[in-house]
Amino acid sequence: MSFRDRFSTKSPKPHTPPRAVQVDLEELDSQWPPVEPLANETEAQRADRLERERKAKAVSDEIDHAIELEKHERRKRRVDVKIILLGQAESGKSTILRNFQLKFTPASFHAEAAAWRAVIDLNLVRSVTFLLSLLSEAPQGTPPPEGTLVPLADIGDDLRRLRVALSPLRHVEEHLARFLSPDDQGRAAPTPAWLSERGFEVAVRPGSRWKALFSRGGAGASDASKSETQGVEEVKNARRVIEACREDILALWAHPRVRRSLEEQSVALQFQSGFFLDEVERIAAPGYQPSPEDVLKARIQTVGVEEHVLRMETAPELGQSWSIIDVGGSRGMRAAWVPYFDDVNVLVFLAPVSAFNQTLAEDRTVNRLWDSFLLWKTVCSNKLLKDVSFILLLNKYDILDAKLKSGVQFRHYVTSYKDRSNDQDSVLIYLKDKFSMIYKQYSTSQRPLHVHVTCATDSHATSLVLARIREVIFTGNFERADLL
Ligand SMILES: Nc1nc2c(ncn2[C@@H]2O[C@H](COP(=O)(O)OP(=O)(O)OP(=O)(O)O)[C@@H](O)[C@H]2O)c(=O)[nH]1
Numbered sequence: 116m117s118f119r120d121r122f123s124t125k126s127p128k129p130h131t132p133p134r135a136v137q138v139d140l141e142e143l144d145s146q147w148p149p150v151e152p153l154a155n156e157t158e159a160q161r162a163d164r165l166e167r168e169r170k171a172k173a174v175s176d177e178i179d180h181a182i183e184l185e186k187h188e189r190r191k192r193r194v195d196v197k198i199i200l201l202g203q204a205e206s207g208k209s210t211i212l213r214n215f216q217l218k219f220t221p222a223s224f225h226a227e228a229a230a231w232r233a234v235i236d237l238n239l240v241r242s243v244t245f246l247l248s249l250l251s252e253a254p255q256g257t258p259p260p261e262g263t264l265v266p267l268a269d270i271g272d273d274l275r276r277l278r279v280a281l282s283p284l285r286h287v288e289e290h291l292a293r294f295l296s297p298d299d300q301g302r303a304a305p306t307p308a309w310l311s312e313r314g315f316e317v318a319v320r321p322g323s324r325w326k327a328l329f330s331r332g333g334a335g336a337s338d339a340s341k342s343e344t345q346g347v348e349e350v351k352n353a354r355r356v357i358e359a360c361r362e363d364i365l366a367l368w369a370h371p372r373v374r375r376s377l378e379e380q381s382v383a384l385q386f387q388s389g390f391f392l393d394e395v396e397r398i399a400a401p402g403y404q405p406s407p408e409d410v411l412k413a414r415i416q417t418v419g420v421e422e423h424v425l426r427m428e429t430a431p432e433l434g435q436s437w438s439i440i441d442v443g444g445s446r447g448m449r450a451a452w453v454p455y456f457d458d459v460n461v462l463v464f465l466a467p468v469s470a471f472n473q474t475l476a477e478d479r480t481v482n483r484l485w486d487s488f489l490l491w492k493t494v495c496s497n498k499l500l501k502d503v504s505f506i507l508l509l510n511k512y513d514i515l516d517a518k519l520k521s522g523v524q525f526r527h528y529v530t531s532y533k534d535r536s537n538d539q540d541s542v543l544i545y546l547k548d549k550f551s552m553i554y555k556q557y558s559t560s561q562r563p564l565h566v567h568v569t570c571a572t573d574s575h576a577t578s579l580v581l582a583r584i585r586e587v588i589f590t591g592n593f594e595r596a597d598l599l
């Protein structure tokens with residue numbers, strides 16, 4: 116999916132064909148299981164699909180192997196509470212995990228914060244190189260590569276100078292991606308098949324040691340290999356380049372022609388995961404240390420399944436071990452979730468309510484909200500989760516609010532919304548009702564459902580929600596106002 120499509124905030128202009136992939140949520144029942152759009156496939160499309168499936172299978176086998184190893188390790192450990200985080204890609208699962216760490220294991224969270232600078236740097240640099248695609252000198256009439264912007268027709272001397280000054284950031288991007296997601300030879304890992312269209316993502320592969328290698332002090336792990344030590348050095352060099360580019364990044368981002376072009380192309384970068392351009396002055400300054408809020412805003416994709424065991428540092432759970440399972444949410448990764456359903460106490464399902472006007476990165480024909488509903492339905496009806504407490508987080512309400520206020524019409528994408536009011540409260544009530552109905556219809560047991568509206572990048576507000584989840588864990592107190 117192109118970057119432009121993913122972050123477009125506006126309804127299509129009258130003279131352009133509509134891009135919206137619409138959904139009618141009333142039809143949810145008749146559409147399950149979803150029909151694969153294979154009927155009119157050409158030979159070339161078929162070959163392309165088979166190749167993508169072959170690559171996806173290779174990655175899936177690799178993940179299966181990692182899962183087996185992980186399961187073996189898991190059996191050796193005992194935990195007091197097991198929580199699983201589920202939801203589609205970019206729904207905010209890993210961000211919620213980081214909120215758990217910030218609230219319940221603050222010392223470990225702060226010790227790791229320095230390592231997150233590499234991710235924040237990469238997020239920032241990716242936004243800059245994306246903007247640089249506005250300044251490329253492709254011959255007029257040549258369609259821009261997928262995921263890039265249509266370049267400006269004629270750039271003046273000031274933008275030309277910025278293009279030259281910021282060009283080292285392309286190497287910086289490569290080095291940071293290689294550090295965060297290396298293959299066995301220390302190269303940047305190839306993007307898994309289902310991510311290849313995103314272009315914008317860097318994924319953490321299972322077993323990646325980026326945090327250990329760049330923990331506070333930056334000395335690197337004592338057992339670091341030669342290529343890992345070299346990686347740490349490259350990250351430090353990357354930082355120097357970013358600091359040197361600070362003024363030019365500021366100038367590029369503030370440039371009126373750049374802003375106007377983004378506006379004309381309906382690109383709203385501020386809704387992008389890992390958007391840090393508005394904070395360049397602080398982030399690209401020498402000595403920058405990520406704040407907890409920065410760590411929550413950083414974006415790195417999870418591949419496969421990760422188990423995080425938190426040794427609780429806070430009362431009353433002090434000394435307990437809580438296991439939190441964080442999964443990769445793309446469609447190609449969901450088959451790997453099931454082996455982790457054993458012994459789960461609490462399931463936290465993340466549904467990003469802002470995604471109603473977006474499509475899946477792994478399948479551009481599928482509306483993301485629709486996918487969330489189908490996934491929710493599958494999870495609710497899973498018999499292995501019969502005895503698990505369910506918590507639903509309607510996440511990213513801040514982006515939902517901003518989109519609606521900027522004039523995006525919810526009913527343009529969700530036709531069954533009809534002529535209800537286009538404000539946040541009405542949309543949230545509608546979505547809560549839909550999720551609740553599916554739960555009531557498909558849940559495998561009579562347990563209550565706890566629902567919260569969240570903004571996972573707001574640590575203070577999320578802390579209150581986590582306190583409620585802790586209450587559910589300790590007291591089984593289901594009689595509170597957050598029930599549907
Ligand atoms: N504005 C805003 N951003 C959010 C919110 N929740 C998460 N994000 C951001 O959304 C991006 C994606 O979140 P992740 O937690 O990485 O998503 P995920 O579900 O783990 O995605 P996968 O690992 O791909 O399955 C990150 O940059 C987060 O900072 C929210 O409520 N509001």
Ligand SMILES: [Mg+2]
Nearest residue numbers: 208209416417
């Ligand atoms: Mg994740």
